[in-house]
Amino acid sequence: MSVIHWSGAIVGLILAIVLIFRKVNPVYALFGGAIVGGLIGGASLAETTQIVIDGTNSVMGAVVRVLAAGVLAGILIESGAAEKIAETIVEKLGEQKALLAIALASMVITAVGVFIAVSVIIVAPIALSVARKAGLTRSSILLAMIGGGKAGNIISPNPNTIAVAKGFNLDLADVMINGFIPAVVGLVVTYFVATWLNKKGEAIKETGISEAATTTSKEKPSFGRAMVAPIVAIVLLSISPIGNILNVNFLAAIKIDSMIILPVAGIIGLIAMGKFNKVIPYTTSGLNRMTGTAILLIGAGAIAGIISKSNLSEVVVYCIKTTGVSGVFLAPISGILMAAATASTSTGSIVAAGSFGDAILSMGVSPLNAAIMVHTGAVVIDHLPHGNFFHATADSVKMKINERMKLIPYESIVGGSMAIVATIIYGFLR
Template identity: 75%
Template sequence: MTVIHWSGAVIGLVIAIILILRKVNPVYALFGGAIVGGLVGGAGLAQTTQFIIDGTNSVMGAVVRVLAAGVLAGILIESGAAEKIAETIVEKLGEKKVLLAIALSSMIITAVGVFIPVTVIIVAPIALPVAKKVGITKSSILLAMIGGGKAGNIISPNPNTIAVAKGFNVELAQVMIGAFIPAVIGLIVTYFVATLISKKGEMIKESEIPNRVDNKTKPSFGKAMVAPIVAVILLAFNPVGKMLHMSFLSNLQIDAMYILPIAGLIGLFAMGQRDKILDYTTAGLNRMTPTVMILIGAGAIAGIISKSNLSDAVVYCIQSTGISGVFLAPISGILMAAATASTSTGSIVATGTFGKAILAVGIAPLSAAVMINTGAVVIDHLPHGNFFHASADAVKMNIKERMKLMPYESIVGGTMAIVATIIYGFLK
């Protein structure tokens, strides 16, 4: 079998990034980069096609689970449950702890399966008027939302967590539980850094506070929490059973493909909105479709990179500098997420490309999954990705101000990656 030269894989990735920056649809950009990478790297047309097909096939498990997650996400968002959770947390913690409330609500909403950009869009209208009242800046509340979202993302049934779990053949719940301590530390760091910059940057103008015309009746907080609680309980069955040596629970192999839709439907019935099942699930599917397409594009370029000797080249560089091989997992997550400006795409590419090399240096599959997943949130917010622009638009922030926030986002993500590396790389 032809091994693609690492330079071809790198050129393909660079081409994909350039195309994305040129506003080409990310899916086609990733496919275009994959084709160029295969051909430049020494593969023929037929081999390049096969490598791309193999790569897309490798992400189908993640795609199925992401589509299943759309049921839960659609129900939480369209029913107003996610918004109700955010409102309640901000209300209960009060104005004095508004940044903590914003970060915590963002963390919880993302942790139950809502994408970070959607979380920011949900929380921003709630956060802006309160932040204006207490006199803190756009930068601080946006960092609180993003940092909380990043913390929630690494413990969520979102595409990135699903991808690393599937890639290393470990339970999704184990990856979610494994990242809990880094997530909590990330939340704490988010709060302190957001407080530190609470007077830096642009203040919120009255004209920028959206008029919240709410025509739908939101559920109570208790009913809104039913679906997330059911999902957490069901996902915890297997890992808790293994920890407590309870054979019934440990042998209960219920995949996230079943758990997430079931939790969503139970929540829907608890909220008394069973007549909305078609509307909400269709909306959830529509929200997931762009992500699924990007996952397939990521699989295409991952197929090319995984058939190259890029991982060998990176391992050689790490070994020649004397750095421990433990760092390969978080570094691969950081680099691939930065290259694609996407947590989910970066996780897929890093897992597919460096997975075997990471396991070869003695890292356990669960440890590798957690470290890649936390590494992927360090610099996934670069300007060539959609999240950068969507988050700026949510608080009416200009590009210059948005770019100033990037180092602070990396502090939050970097902290979580460091904590995960210490726990799973050196203490395990």
């Protein structure tokens, strides 16, 4: 099979972006772009079809793990555990540190395995209530939730982390643990940016959400019981990495995949909350929440297959070497561009890892370091208007689209801070 010309890969990617902007279902947009890109790049229809199939096959491991993660996510959300964790954090830190509390709550909820958009929706009623009492602006609390969510997203067992770990053949826990320092930096930057934003605009007088909406009818567990599932997941995921760090062979040899750990942690948490009789509806809800992302990853695999079979990465590497720019920058830049193109952290991560992974590694970057830089790059501008995240977060605080647009640069400051720190640590210091 001949190599696809880089121009075909570029045209296919641009077509996919245009179709997404035109409100075509992202999965079909990615498939359409992949097919057109293959044909323009010089492959026959039969060859293009096979490349697309091979590309989708390459992401099946990530898809299976994402669907398995739905067990934990569904249990945390439907049981009220995620909401209880958020409420407790905000209550403990109080109104004086309201913005930090809101950001931290969003970070923790996302970090324990809840989608970032869902985390914002969960925290939003609590944040709006606190904002009204503390005199905070709508922009400041939304930025706090989004920034905290982005920080939590790079240390979570969420689809994006699963995708980038699989893309570089790494353990999920290694990617989560090594994203911790950039995540903390992101949280700190979020707090300062949100505080600055609070000086602009009017304070919230009416939340736009009825008081009834701020409390759900579900009976929420205690904070201790709500934390059981996340703690079990973190402990089990950390066994092997801790063994490697401490040179304890028997711990390092315990290799349990996230496909097993996340559902088991969720079930244990459900038992601890005394709601095992709800296992079927809660896990079904989790599966439904993950299905869209899993299918989107298949579409990402299709376009990644076309790009990986082209000579685009060779052209990019040649340009980098010609300009004298460090090859290290290819990792975060690929994550930034692919996530921006698809307006999705998960899709951007899998396309960047699948399409530019070999090129990044050929620059002498280790798989783990490459994964962290790609991953943090993927949260820099993944919040553009052609993605669902943009609109879901705006609706969560009843913000108008023109006001929501003004937050984009500030979100990028938060994501950019994490990408810069990750590039310094994993690109130049290691």
